[in-house]
Amino acid sequence: MLECGDAMANLPMIPELLKQLFRQPATNTFPAKYLPPSVTGFLKMVSRGEAAIHPPVATPPEFRGKITYEPEGCIGCSLCVKICPAHAIELVNETKTIRIYVSQCIFCSQCTDMCPKGSLKMSDEFLLADEDRYSDNLIVE
């Protein structure tokens, strides 16, 4: 079906492929520039300060990442508890503050819109993988 002379005309992907050989890869190499023998080992080295992480692609200005909470301004109105679609927020009755389970949070930012005191904000932190869903990093209070 294919004639040799027409091969390039019928396979328009081939010139594109050849051009790609001289282009930078589109993928951002993260977390390391070259694949380390062990990714967890590499991350441990990063936490010890022995290696540097290759930075991720920058987040946009209005990115919705891990939630931050300032208990000082909070009046304990529990509107955020009421509006949270994922039921990720609970009211701590003793202190009249809230506790947010980030492992359950769906990052919709509805509570930050709702908060009358502006105590809730979305940060740009997104590296939230953890082995324990109730670890200190994943509970905001």
Place this chain on the structure above:
Amino acid sequence: MSDGNPAKTTPYTVPIGPIHPALKEPVMFTFRMNGEQIEKADFAPGQTHRGIEWMGMRRNPIQIVHLTDRICGICGVSHSLAFARAVEQIMEIDVPERADYIRAIIAEFERIQSHLLWAGMAAHELGFDTLLHLTWRVREQAMDTIELLTGNRVNYGIIQIGGVRRDITPDQHPAIHECLDYYRDLQGKLLRIFLEDATIQMRCRDCGILTRDDALRLCTVGPTARASGVNMDVRVDFPYAAYGDLDIEPILPDRYLGETRGDVFDRIVVRLLEVEQSAGIIRQCLDVMPAGDILWETKIPKILAAFKKAHGEAVGRHEAPRGEVLHYVRMDGKEHPTAWKVKASSYSNLMSWIPMLEGEQIADIPIIVASIDPCLSCTDRVAVVRGGRRSIMTKEELHRLSVEKTRRLMR
């Protein structure tokens, strides 16, 4: 294959699924094969029921909007928009005009990324992974722009009952135009690579044909219907959001190829041309978008209070990248809806698999199955679990059950 003398008799049965590398989502196919040819095809969805509607009945519409974002990972705004429109009709909310335009812009960006995702997937099903990588690389431009406008790549969370949650600011315009120019420059290349390629032509031309009559009879929607020559598009037929003000013409394959065959190739053509069309719609929106509010009511407690006064039922429709989505909502003066039904676009399109697949070769199953852009986890609404027995529910039985349920709800 356990009965009689196995493997010796024709026709024999080939099961594909529920989990299979050729299928991107779980669905169970049963093919009766004669050699390499499919004699009869049958399928059983219902493997990914998640009970989203059940969750919705316990939440108020503001919360459900975020739930609808998650019905489908690709149609992040389609379900939210259809749901919000249903609730807005019940509550008789007039959405600010600017919000309507922003909704249309986000919906069109979603169409661009969804069609490119599908095109890459189609290439992958053909075994053409180089093209998959190229298509998904160019898709990132749309994803980045969506991320800039809404905050996140998927699950945009931009829709609110009565408007949108984020405005498009003037400093975002250059980035949007840069993205649109990128796709304008790319369009020729994409069409050339997909449509002039000998491999793609050989695999897709006259493969998986859905005739116009079948498309109408089986109520297919969206690009699947348009590729068979059915001139339908919810944006044109029943305009909503800003689409009534815009100049849109449904894309049919004969516009580009001069004829309509209703095969897999036509479905590629329609989707690729719609990428260009969507970019054009966004341009129109940006040009004529009025200034003003983006929300009917900015104070969320007031919206919540308004839900308690809402009585009635409504249907919200939207032309999602895969076709029409439909949300039925009923509110009875409570914060949460009394009834919420979702009809995803794939629900209407799945039945078209049967005429497409019958008579085709076994090797063409992956591309034909993928050609309607099926989204099964969006589609699965029901799972009947009753003592492990299997049975088929007829149309009459389903009708009887839904009448019973409606009576129960009205009590």
